[in-house]
Amino acid sequence: MRRPAKTCPVCESGARVLDYKDDRTLGRFLTERGKILPSRLSGMCARHQRQLATAIKRARQLALIPYIKGHTA
Amino acid sequence: MTRRYETVYIFDSALEEAAINDKLTRFHALLTKEGKGTITNVSHWGKRTMTYKIKKKDVGYYVVAEFQATGDLLPEYERAVKLDEGVLRYMTVEAAREQPKPVVTAAVAADEDELDEEEA
Numbered sequence: 038m039r040r041p042a043k044t045c046p047v048c049e050s051g052a053r054v055l056d057y058k059d060d061r062t063l064g065r066f067l068t069e070r071g072k073i074l075p076s077r078l079s080g081m082c083a084r085h086q087r088q089l090a091t092a093i094k095r096a097r098q099l100a101l102i103p104y105i106k107g108h109t110a
Numbered sequence: 111m112t113r114r115y116e117t118v119y120i121f122d123s124a125l126e127e128a129a130i131n132d133k134l135t136r137f138h139a140l141l142t143k144e145g146k147g148t149i150t151n152v153s154h155w156g157k158r159t160m161t162y163k164i165k166k167k168d169v170g171y172y173v174v175a176e177f178q179a180t181g182d183l184l185p186e187y188e189r190a191v192k193l194d195e196g197v198l199r200y201m202t203v204e205a206a207r208e209q210p211k212p213v214v215t216a217a218v219a220a221d222e223d224e225l226d227e228e229e230a
Binding site: 095098 | 118120160161162164170172174199201203206207208
């Protein structure tokens with residue numbers, strides 16, 4: 038059985054660039070522990086997945102999203 | 111060559127707003143000297159809880175500055191920012207060519223439902 042083709046959520050929304058300052062959007066593409074969600078699960082196209090990875094890493098540096106969710110030092 | 115950059119500063123939230131503005135003026139003077147750069151926009155996000163502690167602080171005062179400058183101004187400017195004790199962290203990046211807009215839409219929400227089924 039063939040699965041229906043998945044569509045990229047970022048392309049669909051009409052946006053072309055992902056912003057590292059937009060932590061709410063980035064939060065949708067993290068696992069419950071704060072890892073980057075693979076494109077296999079999110080349906081993200083390759084271009085946006087690359088942008089997403091960069092954006093998430095930048096947001097982590099600025100403490101907008103955590104490196105590990107639920108981790109307290 | 112002039113490029114568009116943006117810097118996100120995280121200031122110590124214990125600082126007064128006036129002190130923060132003073133520092134910003136001082137930093138930005140380094141970027142605008144000799145007419146080599148212009149500050150296009152400065153937006154204050156204000157105090158915000160950081161998702162992890164930086165320099166043992168929980169809360170930071172976020173400021174985003176957008177500017178155009180030649181790259182040779184940046185080392186001196188970044189050195190000044192780095193040496194300032196009131197700045198918990200900063201990051202300068204080349205600004206996106208297009209203005210990003212938030213992606214939070216119904217399309218994404220629908221996609222998430224689909225995800226849940228798949229994971230189950």
